[in-house]
Amino acid sequence: MAANCRFAFAVHILSVLALKENEGVTSDLLAGSVNTNPVVIRRIVSALQQAGLVTTAKGARGGVKLALSPENISLGAVHRAMGSPTSFAGHRHEPNQKCPVGRNIVLILNEVFTSAQAALDDALSRRSIADVVATISLESEAPPRAKKMSPRRAA
Amino acid sequence: MAANCRFAFAVHILSVLALKENEGVTSDLLAGSVNTNPVVIRRIVSALQQAGLVTTAKGARGGVKLALSPENISLGAVHRAMGSPTSFAGHRHEPNQKCPVGRNIVLILNEVFTSAQAALDDALSRRSIADVVATISLESEAPPRAKKMSPRRAA
DNA sequence: GACATCTGTAACCGCCACGATTACATATTC
DNA sequence: GAATATGTAATCGTGGCGGTTACAGATGTC
Numbered sequence: 307m308a309a310n311c312r313f314a315f316a317v318h319i320l321s322v323l324a325l326k327e328n329e330g331v332t333s334d335l336l337a338g339s340v341n342t343n344p345v346v347i348r349r350i351v352s353a354l355q356q357a358g359l360v361t362t363a364k365g366a367r368g369g370v371k372l373a374l375s376p377e378n379i380s381l382g383a384v385h386r387a388m389g390s391p392t393s394f395a396g397h398r399h400e401p402n403q404k405c406p407v408g409r410n411i412v413l414i415l416n417e418v419f420t421s422a423q424a425a426l427d428d429a430l431s432r433r434s435i436a437d438v439v440a441t442i443s444l445e446s447e448a449p450p451r452a453k454k455m456s457p458r459r460a461a
Numbered sequence: 462m463a464a465n466c467r468f469a470f471a472v473h474i475l476s477v478l479a480l481k482e483n484e485g486v487t488s489d490l491l492a493g494s495v496n497t498n499p500v501v502i503r504r505i506v507s508a509l510q511q512a513g514l515v516t517t518a519k520g521a522r523g524g525v526k527l528a529l530s531p532e533n534i535s536l537g538a539v540h541r542a543m544g545s546p547t548s549f550a551g552h553r554h555e556p557n558q559k560c561p562v563g564r565n566i567v568l569i570l571n572e573v574f575t576s577a578q579a580a581l582d583d584a585l586s587r588r589s590i591a592d593v594v595a596t597i598s599l600e601s602e603a604p605p606r607a608k609k610m611s612p613r614r615a616a
Numbered sequence: 617g618a619c620a621t622c623t624g625t626a627a628c629c630g631c632c633a634c635g636a637t638t639a640c641a642t643a644t645t646c
Numbered sequence: 647g648a649a650t651a652t653g654t655a656a657t658c659g660t661g662g663c664g665g666t667t668a669c670a671g672a673t674g675t676c
Contacts, residue, residue: 309464309546309547309548309549309550309633309663310548310550310662310663310664311550311551311552311553311663311664312663312664313548313549314549314550314551314552314566314570315552317566317570317573318552318556318562318563318566321562321566322560322562325561325562330622332621332622332623333622333623334622338557338560339556339557339560339562339563340552340556340557340563341552341554341555341556341557341563342553342554342664342665343664343665343666344622344623345624345625345664345665345666345667346664346665346666348622348623348624348625349624349625349664351623352623352624352625362622362623362624363622363623363672363673364621364622364623364624364671364672364673365620365621365622365623365671365672365673365674366619366620366621366622366672366673366674366675367621367622367673367674367675368621368622368623368672368673368674369622369623370623381573391464391548392464392548393464393465393468393546393547393548394464394468394469395464395465395466395469395634396466396469397466397469397470397473397495397496398466398497398635399496399497400496401473401494401495401496402493402494402495402496405477405493405494406480406597406598407473407476407477407480407494407597408473408494408495408496410596410597411469411472411473411476411593411597414593414596414597415469415472418472418536418585418588418593421584422581422584422585424584425580425581425583425584426577426580426581426584428580429576429577429579429580429581430573430577433573438566438569441565441569442561442562442565442566442569443561464634465633465634465635466634466635467634467635485651487650487651487652488651488652489651497635497636498635498636498637499651499652500635500636500637500638500653500654501635501636501637503651503652503653503654504635504653504654506652507652507653507654517651517652517653518643518644518651518652519642519643519644519650519651519652519653520642520643520644520645520649520650520651520652521643521644521645521646521648521649521650521651522644522645522646522650522651523643523644523645523650523651523652524651524652525652550663553664
């Protein structure tokens with residue numbers, strides 16, 4: 307898969323929803339915060355909904371809500387909902403089967419990719435939307451005093 | 462950054478070099494094994510050389526050699542040599558600064574990206590080219606009987 | 617029931633990064 | 647000097663992504 311900002315947008319969206327819990331938030335409003343087109347938001351929300359992280363309601367007074375409490379939404383789950391894009395890509399053409407390396411490298415790389423991806427997922431899963439929102443709240447109250455997030459939290 | 466096969470190609474190249482240690486291997490031969498164009502190989506080799514993982518020699522009887530022993534080349538180092546491409550991308554346009562989330566999300570995401578990337582690098586660094594080559598040798602000798610390497614994976 | 621509101625998608629565009637390729641300069645061996 | 651190889655610039659085709667328009671479908675309000 308390729309690099310994209312879907313994960314960044316998804317975390318952004320979920321953070322807004324966490325701050326407006328129990329209100330239906332429209333894709334127009336979310337698009338205004340993320341600064342993009344509402345359709346882009348809806349595409350991401352659609353994926354989040356299929357993953358069971360949000361619920362949507364059509365029609366007047368509809369919109370998007372969190373399906374779980376913020377502390378129960380890990381960033382790993384968000385990443386998975388976005389299809390777990392990886393920075394890895396395998397060989398485009400089949401390698402030379404006459405070469406011992408060519409015969410075996412694809413399977414070996416697959417295993418490497420899988421375990422690396424699992425490590426990345428683990429790291430993301432140590433944080434939740436609640437952690438993100440907590441950092442936002444802190445930095446919003448105090449004068450510009452950049453602080454780091456607390457790295458260890460459960461998911 | 463985007464997803465690409467440079468890492469896959471690099472591991473492939475280094476594995477071939479490990480099996481032909483102390484011989485100068487040409488980009489033509491490597492291209493034959495990877496099944497791509499020699500120039501693609503040279504671009505990757507150039508990056509590997511800048512990272513100090515291989516040496517190259519111009520002219521007749523020249524070619525590419527490993528600069529370190531295979532067990533001293535971790536896959537993390539290879540990934541870094543390729544520029545550590547990430548699957549993450551941040552917001553393309555600045556988010557709405559009037560929104561608390563918009564004001565803070567970029568910094569927070571940067572921190573998340575950095576730590577996730579570190580976890581990925583750690584996972585890759587637990588393996589070396591020697592590990593890869595060992596797997597290749599095993600699978601080449603015996604009939605299709607995939608095994609070996611830390612985690613389990615079948616074929 | 618008519619209307620306004622809001623999600624859900626399909627369709628299309630422009631952009632950009634990547635792999636593949638051609639071409640040529642440069643360096644080394646024999 | 648001929649043959650061999652790397653080093654690199656330039657160009658092309660492809661694919662994926664964000665952005666946008668357009669419209670169908672669902673839902674609450676009056």
